[in-house]
Amino acid sequence: MDLTMCIRVGSLFLTLTLWVSCSDIDLTKEPGHLKPFGTGGVNKPVKEMDGFPDPENFFENYVKPTKPLKMKGAASISKAMGKWRDEYFLSLDDDLDSEVKLETKKKENRLQAVDTKTFKNFVKIYNQTEHYMVDSVPPALSIDITIPCPLQCKQLTEHNFVDNIMWFSRGGTKSVVHTDSVDNLNCLYRGEKTLYFVDPSEHRHDVHIDYPDGTYSGMDVDAVDYTKYPGMANVEFYHVNVSAGDCIYIPYIWVHQVRSYGSNLAVNVWWHRHAKDDLDYSACNRQCNTEYTMAQAKFMVLKTIQHDPIEVRDDFMTYVSNDTNFEGFKHILFGDDYDKIVNDTTYVRAFTEMFEMLDADKDGLLSFTDLKTLDNEAWGTVGELLQLLMEDMEEDFEARNIDIDPDINPDHGAAGDSDEMDLHD
Template identity: 45%
Template sequence: MKQCLSRQISMVMFLLDFVNFARATRDLTLEPGHLQKFGSGRPTFPVDEIEGFPSPELFFRKYVQASRPLKMKGAARETPAFRLWTDDYFMSLDIDPNSTVFVESAKKENRTGASVHVHFKKFLQTYNDSDNYMVQDVPVYLRKDVVIPCSIQCADLFNKGLVATVMWFSSGGTKSVVHTDAVDNLNCIYRGDKELFFVDPKYKEKIVLKENGAYSDIDVDKMDYTKYPELANIEYHHVNISAGDCLYIPYLWIHQVRSYGSNVAVNIWWNHDEGLKLDPQKCQDECDPTLNLSDVNFEVDHEVSNDDEEEEEEDDEEDWKAYFLDILEEEDVTLEEMSELVLGDALAAKLKSMKVGHGYVDMIHKIFNLFDTDKDGVITKSEAEGISEKIWQHCEDFMNDLDLLIEAIEKSTKFREEL
């Protein structure tokens, strides 16, 4: 009996060694997906799909708290944004001539591309014939058109959970990096189509992210298994969404996004720990089809309530400007050094170790790009001294947004540690 058991154990050990040897010696260049786009060649599963918005009870219990992506087909078709958002409508709006939107100039994201601030109507006149891509907090003059999705019409979330809302606008053909978000995300598309590939967080050790834990250098058009062999051993979840659909992207799920055709989408980010603590039975019983973005506050919204607050903001801006110019007096600043200057050495190191997604990195890149006018990857004192006061104000706005986003990240991390 013992001899038989010993032989069985030996056989199992032999087979395990053989499997490990085969994996170690297999030619990855022959594996399906090698040198193809991200999402190719590996087992792929569909994302759950339902018609319209689920109730808050179903949404939070089955998807948010269970960390499962969800496609809500046709959920946004009855909203003003879906009906109204044509270029003619946008051009007809009465918009402050001094307001601007943030525009990236590369449709294939690399986190180091050039960016500019332009008037919204100037963007509208150029985006169809360029690679210009607007990535901007939803402007105040458009917020009334975006209805709060029925599934998240919850007072507790409105009071302390909403982080930001972002508008993504291009002529199509955009390709995001492979990344994660340190927030929960509900994205509704009002024009065009998008394709997303997800990787379950259980594979997080197989997706090589940058030191800050935000995104990967994987070429999303041509995955190189010899450079990233772990990609030959993962699984994907896949979904296509079209105008009128909404998609829930769970906290820290790895994903990559492509857009097709003239494309407008809006996402709402909320604090992950607030979503976990929320009691969905306290949300609204009936969906309010008139409740829109202008009716709620986000952590990155800034309301100046009196002259003292306004003066304090101006003082903070001058302090940052003087500090930054003093640094540049001694040496030029790279993107990595900018992160340490903006965050401080201790917080920069903490965020790198936390692997909390790409939102805060995006903001640092935006700040860096404001000053790196020749796009050589280095900021010099002469570049900073040539920056207009308007750009310095944009920098201060991004700094404020960054503070609030990091505060939301820290709240989520503290909550997870307490569970």
């Protein structure tokens, strides 16, 4: 019997999935129960190649079909590969006294305190602490990083790059299980990393993203409890080890979890996921230019990705599952804050109008078919209405001293992003 059919009754909506246990399956005896994430299920290899592919190969064969890719030795084209030693960082004067954000625990917990120090002070202390730098690459260092060859396209570097982030620690870090709302190419300059991926097209409901406002799961990555997360017993994983000099492509919305080993330094670039749709390969570098660095790229802050109808549609497509009723719709928008607004007739009326606009077949339930039926003009209207509603609610609730944390907010550009993207591998 297929375990999924046995334990999964169905889903009212993405963040609230109903499960029942089956008398003939004891989930506590399944391989992987109370074991690290990635243990127990089938492990498939991630596709590998030597060096970077050209832009057309990369986008047509990996980005568009959303398939991860390991590029062995690809990062060696950057000057950072040979230069980035702690002594080098401490010897530089330019712009390295500005503060950077630091996580304070190597095992990620989204509720942990965030510290700040100057970059140089961080370099001096990180080997004696659990401090872990997760912030944009200091400008003085961006000249050392060659833009990855398949991304050397003007449409990307001038209009669609979101940010480039430095991940710097003494090793031993463990990310939460999460997804990214952008495409991601991560290059490792020191140490080792292990990544486990789950294909959302195969296991969308099996990995329970129970914190949709941060697009992550609360499961313990060292001891996954199948009684709390029963879908995990049915998951197949993609597994890859990455060494210094390698790069890894992490596709949009793929579930993943990352562990680091040894002194660890990586840089990733995030880019807008819709850039692939009309990318002109003739405007990309035919020969990779190793002198084309991150210092020459233009990065969008995430807040500038606003009111794009396709973005708004994809936000809803990410969180709405088939047969979402009106109550579920309100809970998708506000999660645990739902009960703070449910009895406010003004907002309920506004939610009702939005729900009726999305419910194309007028059956009282939202489905993927409904969402796909709406054209871009309608989605633009939905985004504008939602933005106005959020602004009114924020002002009103602030006056009433009520704290809300909406899960879908078009001013953030992607479902679940905070004013700054949740920073994680």
